[in-house]
Amino acid sequence: MKPRVLNAALSPPEGPHVEILERNGFELVVNPRDRDLRSEDNLIEALEGFDAVIAGSEPYTARVIAGLPQLRVISRCGVGFDAIDLEACDRAGIVVTTTPGVNHHSVAEHALALLLGVARGFPDLDRRVRENRWKRIARPRVMGSTLGIVGLGRIGRAMATRAVGIGMNVVAYEPYPNREFVGQWKIELLDVDTLLGRSDFVSLHLPAMEETRHFINAETLAKMKPGSVLINTARGMLVDEAALDDALRSGQLRGAGLDVFEVEPLPLDSPLLERDNVLLAGHVAGLDKQSHNDTFAMLANAIVSLYRGDWPAECIQNLKGVSNWKWHGD
DSSP states (O other): OOOEEEEOSSSOSOSHHHHHHHHTTOEEEEOOTTSOTTSHHHHHHHHTTOSEEEEOSOOBOHHHHHTOTTOOEEEESSSOOTTBOHHHHHHHTOEEEOOTTSSHHHHHHHHHHHHHHHHTTTTHHHHHHHTTOOOOOOOOOSTTOEEEEEOOSHHHHHHHHHHHHTTOEEEEEOSSOOHHHHHHTTOEEOOHHHHHHHOSEEEEOOOOOGGGTTSBSHHHHHHSOTTEEEEEOSOGGGBOHHHHHHHHHHTSEEEEEESOOSSSSOOTTOGGGGOTTEEEOOSOTTOSHHHHHHHHHHHHHHHHHHHHTOOOGGGBOSOTTOOOOOOTTO
């Protein structure tokens, strides 16, 4: 019997994964778009009888994992895995893979687009034209301003080079910096409080962990430079959205560009939707044609490698120290 893979990711169904998986003897099934996998019960039902899943942001909780004894691999479409209970996967012997190093340029471009959009007055300018309420407003120039990057990993570094390219001064907070990169691009390393106080724009590039939950909150927002702008293309849980809305309303922040949210999709009663100084996108920062292609090729190859008995360690996020893992039936 062919091993079965469910594509649960909310992405176009076409891509290199189709050919890779089918060529290697897998049966690939696409989840119907009208089946909501954010429900644990729906997810368990959808994955019954499947050996692997191409995962989006649906919740792989301990309850879900316990209800899927046949599942062997969760291959996450992207680099985040905060929706997956790794300990439960360890107990069940389920391998969790991600796709590192394929979307950092896409995320950096998107973050810069949000930054420039807010800096130039969007979405307010767009709304004014549509409503025939034209108004000329002078805003601070981006060139010569200071960008504070929180997290100088692949994405943070890609953001830094782009910011330098348009004439911004770049400072960063990073506990384990790449010293060669920092020196080459003349980036000043700062502690968090100093960075927040000096930056005209703050761009978040942190992982989702319990220690980073609500990294941006009422206290840190109060430390930000008055009139500054927050950009978040990392994870929604990094920002206390109620505190952010308060800071926007009070004028402590000039604006925000957000691609990710605490609850997704963003609830229609969120006050952020009413703000003319908040530019929004729907968790698409890492998605361009090149990153989509590379992501789906990498995740499919990881599944195939595991089935063959290989161990693509650069993609695996759990089962540390395990040396005897096998696909069932082997």
